Amino acid sequence: MTATQQVDPPGTPPAPTKGPSGSRAGVWRRFAAVVVDGLVITVVSLPFFFIDVALYYVVSVLGQAVYYTLMEGGSRGQTVGKMALGIRVIDLARGGPIGYGRGFIRWIGRYVSWIVLLLGYLWMLWDKEKQTWHDKMASAVVVPISSYPAA
Numbered sequence: 406m407t408a409t410q411q412v413d414p415p416g417t418p419p420a421p422t423k424g425p426s427g428s429r430a431g432v433w434r435r436f437a438a439v440v441v442d443g444l445v446i447t448v449v450s451l452p453f454f455f456i457d458v459a460l461y462y463v464v465s466v467l468g469q470a471v472y473y474t475l476m477e478g479g480s481r482g483q484t485v486g487k488m489a490l491g492i493r494v495i496d497l498a499r500g501g502p503i504g505y506g507r508g509f510i511r512w513i514g515r516y517v518s519w520i521v522l523l524l525g526y527l528w529m530l531w532d533k534e535k536q537t538w539h540d541k542m543a544s545a546v547v548v549p550i551s552s553y554p555a556a
Contacts, residue, residue, distance in 0.1 A: 426546075427546075427552065427553075428548055428549055428551075428552035428553070429535035429546060429547065429548055429549075430490075430535075430547040430548055430549055432529060432530065434491070434492055434549075435490075435492065435529075435547055437489075437490050438484065438486035438487045438489065438490045438492060439486060440486070441484075441486030441489050441490070442472075442473075442484045442485060442486035443486075445472075445484075445486070446465065446468055446469055446472060449464075449468055450464045450465040450468050453465075469512065470509065470512055472484065473508060473509075473512040473515075474505055474509040474512055475505065475508070476508075477494045477503065477508045477511060477512075478503055478505035478506070478508020478509065478511075479505075479508075480502050480555075481493060481502075481555040482494040482502050482503065482555065483555065487547075491549060491550045491551065492547055492548065492549055492550060493547070493548060493550055493553065493555055494508075494540075494543075494545050494546070494547055495545065495547075495553055496544065496545060497534065497536075497544050497545055497546050498544065500553065503543055503544075503545045507544065507545065508543070510542055510543045511539050511540070511542065511543035511545060512539075513539075513542075514537075514538055514539025514540075514541075514542035514543060515539045517538055517539065517542070518539045525537055525538030525539060526538075535547075
């Protein structure tokens with residue numbers, strides 16, 4: 406190590422991934438946020454499974470639609486998982502909130518990203534802006550709060 410190199414203290418979060426237009430949330434932070442959000446949705450919808458399986462699926466899908474549309478489309482651009490991991494969704498061009506319409510499109514796009522053997526999710530690994538397919542569909546990016554604080 407040279408005298409000009411710095412070492413981060415233990416416990417320092419990893420540096421965000423860079424895209425051409427700024428910092429981006431890394432794949433593992435995004436994955437962890439999805440796991441947290443999945444737990445939230447499961448906790449809310451699971452009681453319906455014991456009432457009726459069909460009702461459980463309806464509540465689960467509609468709950469996801471409302472949850473992701475309102476949370477990611479809102480002014481903070483964060484679900485509970487994204488809050489826990491310190492990341493948020495913003496507009497690629499302007500940097501602000503994506504709005505509810507694009508939040509809904511992004512939610513629909515998750516299924517498109519998932520259905521082709523998760524290729525849409527993995528796309529961020531080689532995309533220059535670190536976008537998944539559902540990010541591209543909504544013209545959004547996921548960024549660290551440290552680089553793009555929520556209002």
